[in-house]
Amino acid sequence: FRGQGMRKSVEAVLHLARPKLVGRKLDQRSIDAFLIEEDQLPANVVLAVSMACSRAIAASEDVPLHETLAELAGVSDPCIPVPVVGMINGSSLAASPCPAREVAVAPLSSATPGDAIDAAYEFEHVLRSKLEQAGFHGVNVGKMGGLAPPMEAVDDALRYMVLAKQESGIEVINFGIDAGAELLADTQDPLSLEGEGGVGGDGGGGEAGSPGGGEAGAGEGGEAAALGQDGGELEPSEQATLYD
Template sequence: GVLKAVANVNERIAPKIVGLSAKAQRRIDSIMIDLDGTQNKSNLGANAVLGVSIACARAAASSMKIPLYRYLRNASGIKGADGADSDDKFLIPIPFSNVINGGKHAGSPLKIQEFMIVPTGASSFSEAARMVSETYHALRQKIENRFGRTATNVGDEGGFAPPIQNAEDALNLLESAISECGYSGSIKLAIDSAASEFFLDGKYILDKEYSGEELMDYYLNLAESYPIISFEDPFEQDDFSAFRKFTYKIRAKYGDKVQVVGDDLLVTSIPRLKEGIRRRACTALLLKVNQVGTLSEAFRAAAMAFRHDWNVMVSHRSGETEDSFIADLAVGLGCGQIKLGAPCRGERTSKFNQLIRIEEEIGQEAVYAGSRFAFR
């Protein structure tokens, strides 16, 4: 638990790093990696290791009197990966906002875990946040009108969890809310299936049973019928072959206009990322810093993905806090995409608010990423 993590920081990590410069990010992270000695930080615990890694980054930025996002860009060494016009520009990410929750994030019959709205057509992050918020509230009213007020209860990530059965119901609700707000064409859609959660005995159990091939065709039909620009974890987390085949079909039909994102498939693990790249299983990495354990390892994973022309999406977790670090990280890495949850619940809105503050602080140096991707 937390008390054990605190004890590990004070009793095991501190004696090894006290006295070092907070600016020595990679050295400090390396010391903790060696001290832990496991692949998944199970000895010291990711809570302890990542907490120290992030604390060092914050301390270093403070001592240098520069914003955290600027320090992270310098520390990562991933300059130019953001596609901004120059090193003086900062790419402000497109928010992928999970507004309908299903699967293990909610108590509804909907098996697919997340349905996201993506304001690619905004001119700034502040406008993107407004578009997301307006659509979210329009969606709430539509759900209440159709299912009653109790259906507007929210799931783990702040999205609604209405009693709907399938993806089409969710996507139709989103399309209707987007249209009502006047954002058709400016807000796209994204899906995180978390397919391992409904995979059983070689079959995918949604509103009916699907084989891997049938599920692939189902996704392709959804892409044909709705403006979906991102499919995350469409298949069971160890099925690299299904990911590869689906990615090939998506790229053949849509090119760079639709991405396939690996989360459970890759778990921000360098070995699994290498395997995913080798097998061309995806076109994007979901980057969760608490999975990899230190900032240096997160930097390495992002750099590897960029080198192979993958997209990178910095992500929150279903269990979150009000800490807004990932907002600075997304700007610092220049990845142009961030998964935030709905504009609801303090642990979700804190990231929106931090990105609005960063964009305002940067001013003319800020470039909203909406126009930087070739999404359809």
């Protein structure tokens, strides 16, 4: 599967983790500490084995899994976490120069998980509309289902996310970035936060606000300026929101 399969992870569970776990007391914290200390175990194996232990503990005590996790976290009134939904894909997840693997949203003001999914769905449609208005027509979709416009900097993605947030009417929605740090370890400038020519990058020859428009939102020295709702620079309070 070109390195995307799970066979090596299964082998690691069977031959590295299992021999050292069989016969141990079912204690989540001690097992997690052991898994973290085992340098040979890949991260997806650590997570999978830890989750399996949580399920085993819940089953042995005949309680729902969420109660076991709540007790471990010291939470007396557990609730379903706010879903985090990927909106823009880049890096290894899309044919896009954007260095971040994923830029996501978390609709914090939603009262229920269903409302949060509705909010994320609405946000995606507004975001797509904003991208199309700026000239990103026929935007591709990345491997994780996010939009994959040809953007060169994370700031470019975040600016359009801010515009979509302002128009969507969602009261509180936070942004998150999956930097794909393991893919960036050998680069000198791993996560560019400034495009060379505003929102569209320094393509030259395009209209302001278009993907090729080097003048769109450009400040002095060619540095990108954050765009507000009307195409001007964001107010300081809005710029703070951009990095929430």
